[in-house]
Amino acid sequence: MMTETEPSAPLAEVKSALAGFMNEISQFQDDMQVKLQKQEERISMLTTKTMTHARPALTAEIDTGAPHKKALSTYLRCGEDDALRGLDLEGKAMNTAVNAEGGYLVDPQTAETIQSVLQSSSSLRAIANVVAVEATSFDVLIDTTDAGAGWADETSATGETDTPQIERISIPLHELSALPKASQRLLDDAAFDIEGWLAARIADKFARAEADAFLNGDGSGKPTGLLTHPMVENGSWAWGSLGYVATGTDGDFDAANPADAIVDLVYALGARYRANASFVMNSKTAGAVRKMKDADGRFLWSDGLSQGEPARLMGYPVLIAEDMPDIATDAAAIAFGDFGAGYTIAERPDLRVLRDPFSAKPHVLFYATKRVGGDVTDFAAIKLMKFGTA
Numbered sequence: 001m002m003t004e005t006e007p008s009a010p011l012a013e014v015k016s017a018l019a020g021f022m023n024e025i026s027q028f029q030d031d032m033q034v035k036l037q038k039q040e041e042r043i044s045m046l047t048t049k050t051m052t053h054a055r056p057a058l059t060a061e062i063d064t065g066a067p068h069k070k071a072l073s074t075y076l077r078c079g080e081d082d083a084l085r086g087l088d089l090e091g092k093a094m095n096t097a098v099n100a101e102g103g104y105l106v107d108p109q110t111a112e113t114i115q116s117v118l119q120s121s122s123s124l125r126a127i128a129n130v131v132a133v134e135a136t137s138f139d140v141l142i143d144t145t146d147a148g149a150g151w152a153d154e155t156s157a158t159g160e161t162d163t164p165q166i167e168r169i170s171i172p173l174h175e176l177s178a179l180p181k182a183s184q185r186l187l188d189d190a191a192f193d194i195e196g197w198l199a200a201r202i203a204d205k206f207a208r209a210e211a212d213a214f215l216n217g218d219g220s221g222k223p224t225g226l227l228t229h230p231m232v233e234n235g236s237w238a239w240g241s242l243g244y245v246a247t248g249t250d251g252d253f254d255a256a257n258p259a260d261a262i263v264d265l266v267y268a269l270g271a272r273y274r275a276n277a278s279f280v281m282n283s284k285t286a287g288a289v290r291k292m293k294d295a296d297g298r299f300l301w302s303d304g305l306s307q308g309e310p311a312r313l314m315g316y317p318v319l320i321a322e323d324m325p326d327i328a329t330d331a332a333a334i335a336f337g338d339f340g341a342g343y344t345i346a347e348r349p350d351l352r353v354l355r356d357p358f359s360a361k362p363h364v365l366f367y368a369t370k371r372v373g374g375d376v377t378d379f380a381a382i383k384l385m386k387f388g389t390a
Contacts, residue, residue, distance in 0.1 A: 122321050123211030124226065127278050128343040128374070137172045138346035140377045167239075171346045173371040174222050178205040181363040198353070202368045212323045214345065214374050223374035226343060227325070227332055231384060234268045242376070243268060244332060244384040251329040251387050259292045259300055261385060265336050266314055268383045273338040278310075278317045280335040282324040289313060289334075327387050334385035342381030347372040 131138060143166055152158050180201035210223075217225040226242075234243035245268050247253050247261040254260060269277060281289065290301035290311075302312050310317040316336070325331040348371040356365040376382070 122319065123207065123323070124214040124280070124319075124321065124339060124343055124374070125210060125345055127280075127319055127339040128214070128345050129340050129377070130345045130347070132349045133173070133346050134348065135173075137170050138344070138373065140169045140171065140344060142167045142169060142377065169375060169377050171223075171344060171373045171375045171377075173346060173348060173373040176206055176209055176222075176370045176372055178202045178368045179365055180205070180368075181360055181365045183363050184357070185362075187364060198366055198368075202351075202353075202366075206370060210372065211321065214343070215321065215323045217374070219375070223345070223372065224376070225374075226335065226376060226382065227384075229376055229379070231332060231386070233390070234383065237380075239379055242379060242382055242384055244386040246386045246388050246390055248389060249387070250389055251327065251331070253288070253292075253387075259294060262289070262292065262300060262314060265334065265383055265385050266316070269337055270380060273341065273381045274316075276338045276340055277336060278319055278339060279313050280319045280321050280324060280339070281333060282322050282326065283320055284326050285324065285333045286311075286318065286320055288327060330386060330388040332384040332386050335382060336385070337382030338378075339382065342376060342378045343374065344377040345372065345374040 178201065180198070182197065213223045213225060215225045215227050217223045218228055219225075230241040231244050232238070232241045234245055237243035245261065245265045249255065266274070266277075286301075290299070290313075292300045294300060300314055301318075304310055304312070310319065312318065324335070325333050327333045351368065351370050354367040356367055359365055
C-alpha cells in the first residue's frame with residue numbers, strides 16, 4: 001500500500017515535463033535577449049549613418065518606384081557607389097570602346113529629357129532621317145543611276161542596256177561631349193534637382209553643337225555639314241554636289257520680282273522629293289521672306305493654324321535654323337528639299353555620364369558623352385538658294 005509521502009507516477013511525470021518546459025522558456029528568453037541586443041546595435045549603426053548622410057529624395061518615385069534613380073542620384077551627389085551594386089547599370093572602367101565598360105548610363109528619366117530637348121531644338125534633327133546604331137559608323141547604299149531600257153520588236157536583236165551603279169556613303173560616329181560642373185555645396189542642397197539641372201545643361205550644349213555641325217561641320221571629328229559639300233549651278237548638277245538657284249542679285253533678292261527666286265527654287269527640286277520637302281533658313285532670312293507677295297498681292301508666307309505647327313512658305317513647312325548663314329554675297333542662305341531622304345543622322349542610343357569630384361575641387365565635374373554623325377545621303381533631294389548673280 002502506497003503512503004501519503006510517496007508521489008504517484010503520473011505526478012512525477014507532470015513535474016518533470018513542467019521543469020523541461022520552464023527550461024525551454026528560459027533558453028528562449030536568453031536567445032531573444034541576444035537577438036534584440038544585436039538588432040539594437042544594427043539600428044544604432046543605421047541611425048548614425050542616416051543622420052550623417054541623410055538627404056530628402058528628389059522625388060517620391062526615386063524611393064518607391066525606381067531604385068536605380070536613387071542609386072544614381074547618390075552617386076552623382078556624393079560619389080558613393082555601394083547602392084549601384086546589383087543594379088543593371090554600366091560600371092566605371094578605363095575605356096569607352098566597349099558599351100558595357102564605358103561609364104555610367106544616365107538613368108532613363110534624365111536621358112529621355114535630354115533626347116526630348118534635342119528633338120525639339122531648331123536643327124536638321126527635326127526633319128532629317130535619324131537612325132540609332134550600335135556600330136562605329138552607318139553605311140548607306142545609294143542607287144545613283146538608272147537602268148537602261150529600250151523598245152524591241154519581234155525580230156530585232158535586243159541590245160545591251162546600262163546597268164545601275166551603287167555607291168556607298170559611310171557616316172562615321174563622332175563623340176560629342178559636355179563638361180558642366182557644380183559646387184559640392186550646391187549638390188548637398190536638399191532642394192536641388194540634380195537630374196533636371198544635369199539634363200538641362202547637357203541638352204543645351206549638345207543641341208547647339210549638333211545644330212551647327214549638321215549644317216557647317218567639316219567632317220573632322222564632327223558630322224559633315226550640309227553646306228560643306230560642293231555647290232554647283234542647278235543646270236550643271238551632278239551627284240556628289242548640291243545644286244543651287246541664284247537670285248540674280250548680289251547679296252539680295254531681285255528688287256522687282258523677289259518672289260521669283262523662291263518659285264525657281266521649289267521647282268528646281270524633283271517632283272518626287274517635293275511631296276515631303278521643307279524650307280530651312282535662319283530668323284533674319286525669314287524676316288525678309290515673309291514680306292514677299294505674289295502677283296495678286298497675297299503673302300507667300302503663312303503662319304501655322306495651330307500651336308506647334310510650323311509656318312509655311314508656298315505651302316511647304318519652314319524650319320528656322322539659326323546656324324544657316326545670313327543673306328550676303330554668294331551665301332546659301334535658304335535650303336529646300338526632302339531632308340528625310342537627303343540628310344541622315346546616325347547616333348548611338350546611349351548617353352554616358354562620369355562623375356569627377358577631383359579635377360576641379362571644390363566643384364564636381366560631370367563628363368557626359370554621346371556619339372553622333374551625319375552627312376548628305378541623297379544629293380538630288382536638296383537644293384540651295386545662292387544670293388548672287390550666277
